Structure formats: C-alpha cells, structure tokens
Amino acid sequence: MTRRRGRMLGMIAAVLLVPTLGMTADISPNAWMLAAPDGGCTDLSVIRQKTRGLATWNSPEELVNTLRTRDENVSTLTAKVEPGYVVKVVVPGRDIDVVFVPFTVCRAMWQEKLQRSTR
8 A cells, every 4th residue: 555655656746747857947938958868858957068168058059050150060960840840969079969859849758658657
C-alpha cells in the first residue's frame, strides 16, 4: 500500500513539475530548448557556458548571427516539425554541436510521455 501511494505521489509530482522544467529562464511559447541525448529536452545552460562573452541571445538565429559577425565558422541545418522547426547549429571552434527545439515541441513530448506512462 505504501509503495503504491509513493508511486502515485511521484506521478502526481511529475505531472505538476515536468511541464514547468525549462520555464524559469523564458516562459514564452517562442522559447527554445536543446535536444538532450536521451531524446528529451534540456535548458540552454549547456550551450550558454560555451558562449560566455557574447551578447545575450535567445534563439538559434541570434546565436548564429552573433557568431558570424565575429567571423566564426558556423553551419546550420533546419528541419520542419509540428509546430515550427528545429535548428542544428555546429561551431567547431567552440566545440558546439547542438539541436535547438521549440519549447512547444518539448512540452508536447513531455505530455505524450506522461500519457504513455499512466496507461
């Protein structure tokens, strides 16, 4: 009984907390996150550490434009997803190889994962 209650409590906490992950820095629906190695999403802090000293940026386009004005070698690849698009950014000189994912896509993935886990 206690084990079941603990599991239920954990699922309730996940339902309440998981959709808010990554929202502390930017809660705009236009916010961006990074694709994580486990197939999920993570916040931008990983890449922000590699871009210290640059102007503040909030989108892959702003990051790419900032780096290109500094004459850094930057390559990008864009793919359409619903809703929006994902952007792969590679900057060899800064050891950056990431995929930007719109927050709305990450939120939809979290909700789908939660629905599958409660079935």
